[in-house]
Every structure is written in structure tokens, then in C-alpha cells.
Amino acid sequence: MAAAEEGVPYEEIDTKELIGTGFFGSVHKAVWRNREIAVKRIREGCEDKKIEREIYQLAKANHVNIVQLYGTSRHEGCALLLMEYVDGGSLTSFLHAENKPSYSHAHAFNWAHQIAQGIAYLHGMEPKAVIHRDIKPLNTLLCQKGLQLKICDFGTVVDLSLSMSCNAGTCRYKAPEVIQTSKFNEKCDVHSWAITFWEILSRKVPFGRYDTLFELYMAINEGERPDLGDIMAGCPEDIVAILAACWDADPKKRYSMKLVSHIMEKMLSEAGPIRPLDFYS
Numbered sequence: 001m002a003a004a005e006e007g008v009p010y011e012e013i014d015t016k017e018l019i020g021t022g023f024f025g026s027v028h029k030a031v032w033r034n035r036e037i038a039v040k041r042i043r044e045g046c047e048d049k050k051i052e053r054e055i056y057q058l059a060k061a062n063h064v065n066i067v068q069l070y071g072t073s074r075h076e077g078c079a080l081l082l083m084e085y086v087d088g089g090s091l092t093s094f095l096h097a098e099n100k101p102s103y104s105h106a107h108a109f110n111w112a113h114q115i116a117q118g119i120a121y122l123h124g125m126e127p128k129a130v131i132h133r134d135i136k137p138l139n140t141l142l143c144q145k146g147l148q149l150k151i152c153d154f155g156t157v158v159d160l161s162l163s164m165s166c167n168a169g170t171c172r173y174k175a176p177e178v179i180q181t182s183k184f185n186e187k188c189d190v191h192s193w194a195i196t197f198w199e200i201l202s203r204k205v206p207f208g209r210y211d212t213l214f215e216l217y218m219a220i221n222e223g224e225r226p227d228l229g230d231i232m233a234g235c236p237e238d239i240v241a242i243l244a245a246c247w248d249a250d251p252k253k254r255y256s257m258k259l260v261s262h263i264m265e266k267m268l269s270e271a272g273p274i275r276p277l278d279f280y281s
Contacts, residue, residue: 004059005071008032008082013073015039022153025078032082037070040081055081057130065118067141067152086150088142095137095203105232106271107146112197113264114149115140119193120257123186131184135192136173137199146277171216172206176249179217187251193260194246201231201239223249238267 013032020027025043029036058069058081068084088094091111094101115135122130132139132151139153171179175191178184195206206226210216225247228240242263246254255263 004055004069005082008071008073008080010073010075010080013039013080013082029085030082032070035070036085038083038085040083041075042079042081055079058083060125061122063118063121064148065114065150066121067150083152084150086141086143086152088144088146091137091140091142091149091200094142094146095199096205100203101277103146103277104272104274105235106268106274107277108197108200108232109264109268109271110147110274111140111142111149111200112193113261113268115151115193115196116257116261116264118151119189120261123189123257129186131186132189132192133184134170134173135189136170136196138170140196144276147274171213171220174220175247175251176220176223177251179220185251186257187254190246190254190257190260191251193257194243195226197246198226198228198231198243201235202226204230236267236270238263 013030016029016031018026019029019038025041028039028041030039031037032039055069055072058067061068067086069081070084071082073080073082119132119135122132134153135151139151141150141152142148143150173192173195175184175188178188199206204226207216207219207224210219225244228243231239231243242255242260246260248254
């Protein structure tokens with residue numbers, strides 16, 4: 001992968017339609033040097049360190065399950081990230097679409113496996129391992145008619161070697177130790193992966209009956225986890241076991257993301273063929 005190009009002239013970017021908005025700004029479809037891309041515009045006033053962290057970590061990453069950063073630019077005082085365009089939208093949008101498109105065990109295992117692969121890659125980066133800290137369906141994008149998935153949104157990524165105490169991420173997916181102490185290691189991503197996989201298998205919002213942060217914090221701190229009875233019928237018992245292990249309250253008892261990736265690869269090989277989701281753009 002070529003290094004991300006800094007200081008791309010804004011005039012080279014042909015900005016198209018808006019495709020998403022978030023806390024840090026907006027994302028537009030665009031064309032740059034005859035390549036279809038996504039441009040993430042960071043709104044003025046956002047913390048520069050988080051922007052710099054996202055640029056730095058994305059520029060280092062080179063993995064099929066990580067959204068690629070092509071370059072950076074500036075326009076009207078805003079930082080712009082020129083990124084790989086992923087055409088299928090977020091996993092959240094797919095899972096909770098009004099028309100409820102169907103998918104198989106194989107699809108679910110495939111998505112969980114690809115998320116695990118991407119996280120394992122981050123945790124194994126040299127010279128410093130990296131923690132994403134905000135793994136959730138909204139931060140994963142589908143492409144190739146649902147056959148491929150890529151992790152995005154690196155605004156909360158940190159080097160594993162740093163001692164961090166920021167309370168980042170989305171509470172529904174946070175590990176209890178992050179809520180309790182705001183201090184963590186790479187096992188917090190393992191917990192978030194498990195909650196995300198449960199959501200894929202159940203098509204329900206985790207802890208959906210709680211509306212306030214206080215209620216969520218109390219439930220998670222007291223050991224509540226999503227109901228394993230809600231997952232897709234016919235899932236192997238090994239799936240229940242891996243979820244329970246990966247969201248264990250004790251981070252030391254959770255599997256490593258590398259091990260999870262290996263387990264999911266085996267589960268996927270036994271799940272049968274994966275057909276493209278033809279109704280998915």
C-alpha cells in the first residue's frame with residue numbers, strides 16, 4: 001500500500017453527494033484522480049489530537065478489513081480525509097433496515113470473522129499494538145454485496161503502549177472495566193466484538209430496554225449481558241461459548257482476538273456457502 005498523501009490540493013477533489021454525518025463531521029462521496037473515494041470532512045472545533053490520531057493510525061494500517069486512507073487535504077479551515085469508498089453502508093443500517101433483508105448463519109459468521117480479523121491485525125501491529133475502542137456495527141461497512149466488511153472510524157484508536165483514561169466509545173458496547181475505571185487493554189475490543197456479534201445474531205439493539213446512560217452503566221457493571229436466547233435458531237453451542245467467554249467480566253478470561261479469529265474461521269468453514277446479497281446495493 002502506498003503511504004497516505006499529505007496536502008492534496010482541494011481542487012483535485014470532485015465532491016459529490018452527502019453519504020453520512022457524525023459527531024466529527026460529514027462524509028461525502030467524491031472522485032479524486034479518477035478514483036471513487038469517500039471524503040470525511042472534520043468540522044471545525046473538533047479536537048485536533050483525535051484527528052491526528054485517526055490520520056496516523058489509518059495511514060499505518062494495511063488490511064483488507066480496514067478502510068484505507070489515501071490522503072489528506074484542507075478546505076475552509078476543515079481537515080479532509082480521503083478514504084476508500086465502501087458502497088454497502090454500515091452493518092447497523094443493514095441489520096435494522098425496515099424491510100429486514102434475510103441472511104444466513106454463514107453471513108453472520110463471515111461478518112464476525114472479518115471484524116475479528118481486522119481487530120486482530122490492529123492488536124498485532126508493530127512496533128506498537130493498537131486498540132480501536134469503538135467496535136460496533138455502526139463502525140463497520142459492507143461491500144461486495146455483503147460478502148466483505150471493513151472497519152472504519154478510528155477517532156478513538158490508541159496505541160496499546162499508552163496508559164489511557166478517556167471514556168470513549170459507545171456505552172452499549174463498552175467493557176465493564178472501561179465503564180468502571182476508564183482504564184483498559186486490548187481485551188476491551190474483544191468484549192465489544194462479542195456484543196457486536198450478538199447484535200448480528202439477534203438483530204436487536206444490545207441492552208435495548210435501557211434508555212439512560214445511568215441504567216446502562218448499572219446493568220453492565222452488575223454483570224448483565226445480552227440474552228443468548230435471542231440469537232438465531234440453530235447456532236452451534238460453540239457460538240454461545242465464544243460469546244460468553246469474550247464478554248466475561250474478567251478481561252483475563254476473554255480470548256485474544258487472534259484466537260477468536262481462528263475459531264470463527266473454523267466455524268465459517270462449517271457454515272456452508274455464502275451467497276451474495278443481491279438485494280443489497
